[in-house]
Amino acid sequence: MTEIMKTMLSRRSVLGAGVAAAGVLAMPAILRAQEKSLKVGVYGGYFKKSFDQHIFPEFTKATGITIESVAEPTGEAWLVQLEQAAKAGQAPADLSMMSQTSTLKGQSTELWQPLDTAKFKHYGELLPQFINKYADGRVAGIGAVAWYITLVTNTNVYKEAPTSWDALWDKANADKLGLLALASNSFLLEVTAKTFMGGTNALDTDEGIDKAFAKLAEVKPNVRLWYRDEAQFEQALKSGEIPMGQYYHDVTGLAAKDGQPVRSTFPKEGGIQDSGNWVLSRASKKVDEAHTFIDYMSQPAVQGLMSRNVGTAPTLKRDVLDLKPEEFAAVSSDIAPIIPRYDLYVSKADAINQKWTELIVG
Amino acid sequence: MRREPPRSLADYAPLFFPALMLIVFFVVPFSIMIAVSFFKRNPAGFYTPDFVFDNYARFLTTFFGSVLGFSLLLAILVAVCCVVIAFPFTYLLTKRSRAVQTVWLVGLLSVLSLSEVIIGFAWSTLFSRTAGITNLFVAIGLMKEPVALLPSFWAVLTGMVYQALPYTILVLYPALVRLDPTLLEAARTLGASPVRAFFNVVTPALRNTIVATLIMVFVFALGSYLLPQILGRPSNWTLSVLITDQAIYQSNMPFAAAMAVFLVLISLALVGLTLLAGRKENAL
Numbered sequence: 277m278t279e280i281m282k283t284m285l286s287r288r289s290v291l292g293a294g295v296a297a298a299g300v301l302a303m304p305a306i307l308r309a310q311e312k313s314l315k316v317g318v319y320g321g322y323f324k325k326s327f328d329q330h331i332f333p334e335f336t337k338a339t340g341i342t343i344e345s346v347a348e349p350t351g352e353a354w355l356v357q358l359e360q361a362a363k364a365g366q367a368p369a370d371l372s373m374m375s376q377t378s379t380l381k382g383q384s385t386e387l388w389q390p391l392d393t394a395k396f397k398h399y400g401e402l403l404p405q406f407i408n409k410y411a412d413g414r415v416a417g418i419g420a421v422a423w424y425i426t427l428v429t430n431t432n433v434y435k436e437a438p439t440s441w442d443a444l445w446d447k448a449n450a451d452k453l454g455l456l457a458l459a460s461n462s463f464l465l466e467v468t469a470k471t472f473m474g475g476t477n478a479l480d481t482d483e484g485i486d487k488a489f490a491k492l493a494e495v496k497p498n499v500r501l502w503y504r505d506e507a508q509f510e511q512a513l514k515s516g517e518i519p520m521g522q523y524y525h526d527v528t529g530l531a532a533k534d535g536q537p538v539r540s541t542f543p544k545e546g547g548i549q550d551s552g553n554w555v556l557s558r559a560s561k562k563v564d565e566a567h568t569f570i571d572y573m574s575q576p577a578v579q580g581l582m583s584r585n586v587g588t589a590p591t592l593k594r595d596v597l598d599l600k601p602e603e604f605a606a607v608s609s610d611i612a613p614i615i616p617r618y619d620l621y622v623s624k625a626d627a628i629n630q631k632w633t634e635l636i637v638g
Numbered sequence: 639m640r641r642e643p644p645r646s647l648a649d650y651a652p653l654f655f656p657a658l659m660l661i662v663f664f665v666v667p668f669s670i671m672i673a674v675s676f677f678k679r680n681p682a683g684f685y686t687p688d689f690v691f692d693n694y695a696r697f698l699t700t701f702f703g704s705v706l707g708f709s710l711l712l713a714i715l716v717a718v719c720c721v722v723i724a725f726p727f728t729y730l731l732t733k734r735s736r737a738v739q740t741v742w743l744v745g746l747l748s749v750l751s752l753s754e755v756i757i758g759f760a761w762s763t764l765f766s767r768t769a770g771i772t773n774l775f776v777a778i779g780l781m782k783e784p785v786a787l788l789p790s791f792w793a794v795l796t797g798m799v800y801q802a803l804p805y806t807i808l809v810l811y812p813a814l815v816r817l818d819p820t821l822l823e824a825a826r827t828l829g830a831s832p833v834r835a836f837f838n839v840v841t842p843a844l845r846n847t848i849v850a851t852l853i854m855v856f857v858f859a860l861g862s863y864l865l866p867q868i869l870g871r872p873s874n875w876t877l878s879v880l881i882t883d884q885a886i887y888q889s890n891m892p893f894a895a896a897m898a899v900f901l902v903l904i905s906l907a908l909v910g911l912t913l914l915a916g917r918k919e920n921a922l
Contacts, residue, residue: 352889355889457872458883460887508868515766517766517767637701637875637880
């Protein structure tokens with residue numbers, strides 16, 4: 277009898293365990309359905325890795341919204357994918373990190389949902405260049421990441437740091453420069469306009485653009501390398517093979533910290549500040565979560581976290597930030613930046629590109 | 639062996655697979671490219687299906703003409719250099735023992751495993767002032783101080799010849815191995831020196847192989863776009879570099895497609911001309 281009881285019990289307990297197990301297995305599905313989530317597109321590679329490691333886990337901890345990060349391909353491929361998916365009512369990512377030029381291009385097809393700025397607690401503290409607006413004033417994007425391109429030099433070759441972008445034009449620097457190979461990523465027209473023509477407004481007219489091109493043509497004999505691939509220039513800068521050029525401020529700072537003989541200088545005309553926005557696809561249904569995300573990302577503490585861990589320049593005014601002076605200097609500067617004329621790379625893209633190519637190839 | 643003309647559909651069956659592959663991997667993509675090359679470019683966005691000649695019109699300028707001319711000349715020069723180096727080399731290689739040949743061929747095959755990026759960066763280091771070969775020349779007293787050998791046209795040419803040489807040798811090898819040795823023996827018996835026999839007997843006997851190899855290397859070199867960027871100045875950039883710029887950085891697919899179609903057509907025409915000239919000479 278006891279034997280039978282034992283068997284019965286064990287049978288029952290086995291059954292019970294089975295039911296319990298089934299319940300446990302079913303639970304996460306129910307939980308997951310209630311859990312909030314957001315798909316966020318970030319530039320693949322370094323940015324995605326740093327965000328996955330330092331930023332997204334903190335966001336989930338603070339808000340309970342899980343992030344599924346999607347690596348964006350380079351160039352405008354992601355814009356094209358978002359546009360085509362949105363036509364089919366799909367959003368491969370709800371929010372995406374989008375270059376300024378691509379943000380403007382997406383505006384032309386109303387690809388971005390207007391954002392409700394009342395939901396961003398620190399909206400008033402954003403620097404003006406990090407609010408991207410439609411022509412009628414609706415907000416299309418909020419600054420996500422920003423970085424500086426500055427004048428970099430090899431310290432063994434140049435004992436004194438240059439102070440102005442006009443060093444690029446100096447005849448003494450013949451065949452010594454490494455510059456980015458495209459008008460739309462080197463922003464040298466803007467540098468020319470700011471250094472010699474009183475500001476980037478000089479590029480408003482075609483005559484102004486022609487004048488900037490003519491001035492820029494004088495730089496050509498000084499250029500040894502027009503690079504598309506960053507590794508190509510970084511290596512040459514470190515070795516002193518190409519001792520001067522334009523490069524990323526944060527990366528150069530890291531290399532200097534590693535003991536490489538390089539330095540990054542903010543010229544008196546300002547460093548070039550390039551940036552990307554957070555934009556929300558019109559096909560996305562996660563409007564609330566997206567606003568929560570942008571609000572979170574625009575907090576001074578999170579901007580500080582990004583500056584320290586990802587190396588991006590803060591999108592907020594300096595006085596609200598908790599960055600120490602040396603932390604701020606590692607990613608930004610108090611000298612007013614040269615802000616690229618992204619509008620030109622949309623409205624006059626082909627003409628500028630053609631002139632640029634003829635300038636450097638011809 | 640008697641050859642029978644195919645009678646039923648089944649007799650054509652062996653052709654289906656290659657035909658299918660050719661359609662899927664060549665005809666369809668190339669047709670899409672031709673179609674896109676007539677589409678209308680929208681600078682603020684993408685492109686819209688249309689039938690316009692703007693993209694071709696933009697290409698027909700002296701600027702793009704000179705870039706195209708440079709690309710073709712560079713590819714021809716690479717092809718000629720490769721064959722001039724590879725032909726005697728492969729000929730001498732076939733005269734060695736089996737074991738020696740195997741070692742050489744394995745070595746050449748291993749060069750093929752290097753990507754264009756690695757080749758480019760390796761040569762850019764070798765040609766640099768700070769770490770390059772000129773430092774060696776200084777050490778042995780040939781030069782006063784190290785100089786940078788890049789960016790320059792010669793650096794581009796060297797890199798591209800290096801990259802294409804293993805292909806050239808591997809294409810020439812089977813033909814040279816199968817060359818009838820009695821031809822040479824006859825020449826030697828009739829009193830020709832080895833060098834004379836090589837130029838007057840071996841080279842003409844393999845004329846078609848040489849032409850085919852030249853064409854293959856030419857087409858191979860025409861597509862190169864990384865080495866000219868890494869080793870050359872902008873004036874050494876090929877049309878492929880500008881196509882990449884348009885397609886990837888300017889998202890101007892219609893113009894990129896038009897340039898690519900142009901490049902394909904011009905190279906097909908050149909290949910056709912070469913074959914035609916070859917046939918005429920053979921007929922004489």
